[in-house]
Amino acid sequence: MKRLISSLGVLTVVAGVAQAKVDLTTLPSRDTVQLTIYNSADMTLARESRALTLKTGANALQFSWENTLIDPTSLEMLPKANADQIDISELVYPPRVKNLGLWNVQSKVSGKVPVEITYLTSGLTWRAFYMGTLTQDEKTMRLQAYVRVTNNSGEDYENAQVRLIVGKVHILDQIAELAQRQYPYGRPGEVRPLALPAPMVEERQKALGRVRALAESAIAKPKEIVKEGLSEYFLYTIEGTETIPNGWSKRLLSFDIDGVPVINLYKFEEERYGSSVTRFLSLKNDEAHKLGQTPIPDGILTVYRSADEQKHLSYEGRSSFKYIPVNEAVELDLGAVADVVVEPNLIETRTDNYRFDNNRNISGWDEIQVFSVQVRNTREVPAKVEITRNFAGPNWDLKRSDEVGSFEKVDLDTVKFTVELSPHSKQVFGYTLTTYHGVRAQEPSKKSR
Amino acid sequence: MNAKRAMVVAFLTLLCATTTQARIKLVALPERAATVIRLDNPSATLIEEERVLTLQKGLNKVDFSWKGVQIDEDSIRLQMLEHPADVTLLSVSYPPGESALVWEISSGGDFAETVRISYLLSNIDRLITYKAVANKPETLVDLKSYLVLRNFSGEDFAKARILLDYGEAFEQGISHEETKQMLFLNDPNAPIRKVWKFDAATLPWDPTKLENQNVGIPVSYEITNNKAGGLGGFALWGGKARIFQQDGHGGTIFLGEDNAALVPVGEKMELYIGDSRDIVVTQRKMREAQISIRRNNSEQVVLYDTDEVITAKIENFKDSPAVLTMIQHIPGQWDMEECNMKYTKKDAGTLKFEIELPARTEKGPAVKELTMHYHRRNVRP
Structure with a gap:
């Protein structure tokens, strides 16, 4: 969070003077940041809280977002106290200045005011993946679910509360494309080309030192992930806060359940699988299978089998599976077999x-x-x-x-x-x-x- | 109007002593009295500005020229506001190779005449965007709408009255290349209806035949533009709508976004937010046979009816109830022999079912099964 909104500051507008000439008076610090990361689209909802110092009357708040992948049209600021005294009337993207906006704020109060700033950014992604370990008799499986969060947003997010959304969101524009527009809302009549985010490689070296420092102070117990349903989606909230420097990924354990009953299911359908038999692992996302608390997000499952008493493993296959609602059965395709x-x-x-x-x-x-x-x-x-x-x-x-x-x-x-x-x-x-x-x-x- | 960069709305009162090619211009740059930017038509922006012209008795030539802006020449109009009976616009001529026109005005006296000049100016417009925050049970939304003014016309408007298609005009300045976003509608408690829709013509029938893919059932919010919803004052313009939901922890999550169409008063705004993967529809055709076959003398089939059975299993894996709107299509002439659920005919070939699904239980998903047994009549091969 070094660069983003780095020049956030309250400006007092002198009546009759152009806004570009007003002086910066204070620079508030960011208190907290929360990231809600989507996996069906390259999109993250960031929410941060800051304390602004306002003066009675007209205030102009300047912010900039250079070198980030945030969508300026998604910016919103809301006062968290004295909401009826503070009118955030307009947001101006001034001419011939890039990556900068001005909020015009009318305040009936003076002093510190907590505000919440939200925006959508791109470059942060997450995905789910799984490891399955079958017992020797293949009657049960240990299922370990992980999430991997990757930050290519151009920002170092330090001590951020990280939340992940499981679900298929409908979006019209790619956030990365909106972030790279010359003008936030475009120009009248223009046709917009689709641009893709470029990973900011040079930032990785800088972040390396910080990650090493963090690794040394890592806690011994894996963090818990709290899961809850909202609308058609599931929200995973990772316990505590996370620091994910730009260019880095982090793997977190979502759940680890041993003894999930599975059925060795084999399918033969010439038109679909050819003349070989295809092996599936069949299970159900329900209580009888020690699951069923929440839907299971889509991801890749790598299946191993305990090969002997010394806990050696053999690789059984790999399957990508779809999103599994609670109580739904799933069949994991492990590929063609000859046995x-x-x-x-x-x-x-x-x-x-x-x-x-x-x-x-x-x-x-x-x-x-x-x-x-x-x-x-x-x-x-x-x-x-x-x-x-x-x-x-x-x-x-x-x-x-x-x-x-x-x-x-x-x-x-x-x-x-x-x-x-x-x-x-x-x-x-x-x-x-x-x-x-x-x-x-x-x-x-x-x-x- | 600041004429530094562009649209030099230069008023040249021409001495019309001669009619020669050489246009001797005597510049009298009249002050603008008022400017109105009319944004009531989404396809073009009309500028109306008032100026005072110093007219002499007899014929006057007034030169109106512009630079660096795009004005629709044919749209330019001149209106006399003070002496319409005595001041007459005789002709409009366009000098070759110039962004300009010359008005020939006949005046019955020496007047300082206030005129209104109207024209369509390109590259200045407005957008509407919506932000809706639904409550956790998804029954109400806090609907906000923003007006986004975009000025890339080449002209700075230091102060103008801005007029939309309803409501009061407001004063606002906007510079060239500037974009301004203003809150203009705030409806904190608009009731919404959440809709799940399966259309058999657009979605796959049998998810088990897809390789590791979920079939998402499209989910929409419906907001009615009426008084009950705190709206209904005017048509809601179309624009991009972003929908959020309160997460119960003081924050929100982003649910999705859609382009809202223009919604006249009394009509519904439908916003598609995303797909539900917790409602699963498995539709199959269980029978398709030809019956009542009629043949010609060559024993060829010339006419027949069909005997068809379609089943659709609907499973709700959600922990909350839902109402699924299911759309089925039967082309041509048909009659239903048996159908185990009520439907309404949207048109001759479209059937609409409203299927209430309870929440899942510990035993498993809530399951309903639709069976349609119908005949298509008088089908020709």
């Missing part, structure tokens, strides 16, 4: 029930296909396998040959078989698919609904 195999075999095919039109040409027929599906689990742990079959259209009938596993019609052209296999086991199920072509599809008595 669970699904082989659908067409064992018989024939046609029947031909129809002919007035010219004795074929106008309809049935196609009958008998499938046998073999599912093999070569692993040492149980596996649940979902086999999804997609058909060309809605005109079909399916007859199961046996009662192995369960069956579900997903929609008009999709069915799903689910089988559960014990370690090192094999199951086979079969079905007969009748597909109606041409006018046979239009004979309602011949097909299922």
Whole structure:
């Protein structure tokens, strides 16, 4: 917070004299700063409190924001005391001066007045990421969630209260672009080019010393993150304050839960995953899974497995997962595997029930296909396998040959078989698919609904 | 008006003894009496200024020229305020290659005539922005609107009366390249309605078919421009609106921003703030068949009806209730055989459902399932 609003000062306007000529009288210090950082957009809401010294009558407050990425149109100042005595009537962006604004303030009181200044800035980001560690039997997983906050804003934020917003915010303009405009609100009729923020690399070296100093005084206990819902978003408030110099990132633990029950779920769907089986970890964000307190933000999960008694780890896969609301189930895609195999075999095919039109040409027929599906689990742990079959259209009938596993019609052209296999086991199920072509599809008595 | 830089509104009273090409200009720079900047039309800004012209009995030529500003030549008007019956504007001529025009004025006497000159000036305008802070339960907003004056016209206006399309004119000076932001509406307790909307034509039907993506249900606030909302005095201009919410700790969070359209009195302002990922809609087509098929002599199908079933499972994972507006579309001629929820027809092919969703419980999300069984009629292949 060195540069931002560095020349914040109260000016007393002399009647009739142009504002540019008034003198700086006091320079208030910043008391606190709070950062609310968004991850769906490059945007942070900064809120700082300062004490201004006002005089009765007209006051002009000058502030500047050079070398920062703040959006000047978002600046707002509100008195936190004597609000009815202080009228912040206008904010002026004077001509031919860059990165500077003047607040014209009419005050009926004199003396120190606490004010709150808020603005949107860019360059501060955060993301969530996860580490999962499966037990050897793969029945439970230790789930560690982290947030990583990165500061490329051009500002060193010292002792800031840091809050993170989980949610998808609708915005019209990129804050970084607004921050770099020549004129805060642009010019009449102009078309605005989109600019991207440039990371301020040279600042990193300066910040290095400060970070080292901070690391030495780091506290032993990880900070807690308080989570609460607001509107459609979740607010994570990090305990205490944080110092994140420009160019630096910080990793903080969001939660660490051991023994989350998981299901090894394997999926087979040729149209989607090809001929290999894809492995998923299935769990639910609810109390039964020791979760369910808050939604889980989207992020990357790296999954390990305890390999032996000496706590060595093996890498199982990596999955990016979407935002998980409370009580929703999630399936984490760990990629294709070779140790669970699904082989659908067409064992018989024939046609029947031909129809002919007035010219004795074929106008309809049935196609009958008998499938046998073999599912093999070569692993040492149980596996649940979902086999999804997609058909060309809605005109079909399916007859199961046996009662192995369960069956579900997903929609008009999709069915799903689910089988559960014990370690090192094999199951086979079969079905007969009748597909109606041409006018046979239009004979309602011949097909299922 | 300070004529240092630009718009040299130079008034040259020309001696019209000769009609030769050489324009001998006798400069009489009249003082401006009053300037009005009219911002009531968002597409152009009208400047009206009053000056006193010293006119002699007979023909007078007055030269009006400008430099460094963009004036719509055809928009320039001259109005006599004191002796309209005796002072007549005969003609307007435009000298070649100059930003100027010459008025030929016939005067019935020697007058110091106050005139009003009106013209459209480019690169000076106003914007409206909104800042709304919702309370924590999202039932009310503190709605503030700011007027942003932008002057890039090339002219400094030391003092002008600024007129919007309603309300009192106010005095304000604004220099060239200056931008001023002024609070002009403060409505502390405007009631709002929060709306979740799923439109089956624009959002994916089945989120399970997407790879690791949430389908966000758009969330909007509705503010009605009426007396009950502390508004209703005038149409609300369109502009960028930023919406915040009180966080319960003395601060706010930013909820989102949207462009508000112009809202006439009595109408609703709808502000899209962001997407909810805690309401999940899974829509599927469970049946689609041709029935009542009619054929020609060649056995080709020429006409048929359809038999269609669509289901939509709506899950609320939020810890608070919500009302989801669901929009479904059925094209052409159709009739509903069975539908387990009430709907209204917005138009021939658009169905609107208002689905009340309770909050989630310990057992899981609140779930409702819509089933529409309908027939499209007289479809031609």
